[in-house]
Amino acid sequence: MEYSKSIVEVIKERTSSRTFDGRKIDEIALRKLSDYIAQINQENKIKGRFVLVRNSGANPEKPVKLGTYGFISGADSFLVGIIDKEEKDALTFGYLFEKIILCATDLGIQTCWLGGTFNKSDFEKTVNLRENEFIPIVSPIGYKRENPRIFETVMRFSIGADKRKAWNELFFEKNNSEPMNEKTIGAYALPLEMVRLGPSASNKQPWRIIHDGQAYHFFLCRTKGYGVMAYDLQKNDMGIAKCHFELSAGELGLKGRWEITGGTEAPDEWEYTATWIAEK
CATH class of the missing domain: 3.40.109.10 (NADH Oxidase)
Structure with missing residues (x-):
């Protein structure tokens, strides 16, 4: 729209x-x-x-x-x-x-x-x-x-509704041992920031993204014992992250596509969800 x-x-x-x-x-x-x-x-x-x-x-x-x-x-x-x-x-x-x-x-x-x-x-x-x-x-x-x-x-105070995790807790280079640098990542800094600002169930912020070359791998870092039952609320949150990333990238003229690549090296507890392949 x-x-x-x-x-x-x-x-x-x-x-x-x-x-x-x-x-x-x-x-x-x-x-x-x-x-x-x-x-x-x-x-x-x-x-x-x-x-x-x-x-x-x-x-x-x-x-x-x-x-x-x-x-x-x-x-x-x-x-x-x-x-x-x-x-x-x-x-x-x-x-x-x-x-x-x-x-x-x-x-x-x-x-x-x-x-x-x-x-x-x-x-x-x-x-x-x-x-x-x-x-x-x-x-x-x-x-x-x-x-x-x-x-x-x-309620907003109790769940920290207005607080967001820092970049070094959410976004990484090649593997999760090296935090992504907001100042050197270039044009994709803004779409990533829009992911960071996204709403999530009980403000758990379960998204993690690993940048590797042209790829941005999206992972779900679950809160143990939370949000599955009949409907997977934390997978739902990953959909919000995907939405914010895609719409803001598109507005900036950053061309790319979603693929299911299997991701890259990541902690065992992280669940791979999707990869954005940036096009030159």
Whole structure:
């Protein structure tokens, strides 16, 4: 899609909001968002779909608990991600959902990734949930309340929502023994920084990238005992990283392609996911 501003600005503007001011979302913005979701669904190759749920009927002044991820207040519209119970490609699902999140951000709409377990009754009437489907991801959408509730402030502080790992913890040269130098990596410093700023479940930031020649190998460094169950939240996070890297590289005119190469030498506990091959 064509953004109204730099994708780098959009990524930096995106923050998670659980407290909204109750205002109705601009109809033109909602229409553009709905059209983009329809485009994503049409182009999607995995067994999953995305739905914009409007007018939930909830009292905007009363916080509503959604599944396992806490209370949301002031939002009456939601982005709902639906996936087939047999579909295992959480990485592509997260990649696509983040594209929708960034579209909303560009339209001036605030969001919040909520991953976990959602009661079927939360959205089933609106999304026509089928027997073989479940909902792994939801985002409320709306306009952020200027003074968030104490609950939201405490939660963001407890998980360090605004903190990001340093470059030397995330990005490496040839193997994980040599940290990547932000000042000498060249044009790809910006796409890598956009990966670093990405949202992740409980802010675990599981992405690790090894640069080797023209290749940028993406690995998943799992948090033990976290985020798999019915839906792999940390693979989902890798999809967000892939989205940020690809979109910002494209904006800079950095040509490349995704391949599955098997990666390169890396710690045993890291899981290889994909490789970006930079084209000269």
